[in-house]
Amino acid sequence: MKEDHFLFFVEELTLNTVYLSESETHHAASVLRANPGDLLSATDGKGMIFTCKIDTIDKDRIAATIIEKKQIVRTGYDITLFIGLPDRDIFEQMIIDLTALGVARISPVISQNCRKPWWEKWEKFEGRFKEKMISAIKQSLNGFLPVLDKPVRLKDIPENIESPCFVADRNGIPLVKIMNHNSKLKINCFVGPPGGFSENEMDRFEKPGYQFVKIASNRLRTELASVVLVSQIAAFSVCQ
Numbered sequence: 001m002k003e004d005h006f007l008f009f010v011e012e013l014t015l016n017t018v019y020l021s022e023s024e025t026h027h028a029a030s031v032l033r034a035n036p037g038d039l040l041s042a043t044d045g046k047g048m049i050f051t052c053k054i055d056t057i058d059k060d061r062i063a064a065t066i067i068e069k070k071q072i073v074r075t076g077y078d079i080t081l082f083i084g085l086p087d088r089d090i091f092e093q094m095i096i097d098l099t100a101l102g103v104a105r106i107s108p109v110i111s112q113n114c115r116k117p118w119w120e121k122w123e124k125f126e127g128r129f130k131e132k133m134i135s136a137i138k139q140s141l142n143g144f145l146p147v148l149d150k151p152v153r154l155k156d157i158p159e160n161i162e163s164p165c166f167v168a169d170r171n172g173i174p175l176v177k178i179m180n181h182n183s184k185l186k187i188n189c190f191v192g193p194p195g196g197f198s199e200n201e202m203d204r205f206e207k208p209g210y211q212f213v214k215i216a217s218n219r220l221r222t223e224l225a226s227v228v229l230v231s232q233i234a235a236f237s238v239c240q
Helices: 020-029 088-101 118-140 198-203 222-237
Strands: 008-009 017-020 039-043 048-057 060-069 078-084 104-108 165-174 186-191 210-214
Touching: 008 020, 008 118, 017 020, 017 048, 020 048, 039 165, 039 222, 078 088, 078 222, 088 104, 088 118, 088 222, 165 222, 186 222
Parallel strands: 008 039, 078 104, 078 186, 165 186, 165 210
Antiparallel strands: 017 060, 039 048, 048 060
């Protein structure tokens, strides 16, 4: 097993030892054929990467001694994405892609054009969403697990949240013309649901601190617009 090729997620750890969950243990032992003495890399989802040596492999838990700790510094922009809620399966794929891109926070938004109120049973899907995001940080070797908020109505989001706030809009200013190259900048992004934000909802963004940004010549679906917007912002930090 190449310890630098796979990243495991751990929630149970002590000062010197990490313990893989049953599902992570199954992947390491049954799929990757890990053995005692092998090295593995693990993260707590908070930017800490552990290099560990496997001590014991039980049916439902691997114990591994930490031999090195490395705190990863979050690079690029600190992005919070407010997303008008699409259908559940689409939202699920979105959070996978956004996690891989390094978004810091995902805030689902209930607005006038949102359909099929599956989010009324949010607690039913919350655990699955977390599992999907964990899989995404493992696949992308990303040491940070995004915060996933509970859905909130657009009207209940404070209008004076920390700026800058970018609102995806076909009639906006091309993003390249307004981006600040300060990679430590916090950015809030708003993407409407299928059908977009209503005219009344768009009016709330006509305030200082908000900027309508154009990310493509054509109209994009919610899930594609979200990924394109975040990708374009991330590209500025990569190119610095």
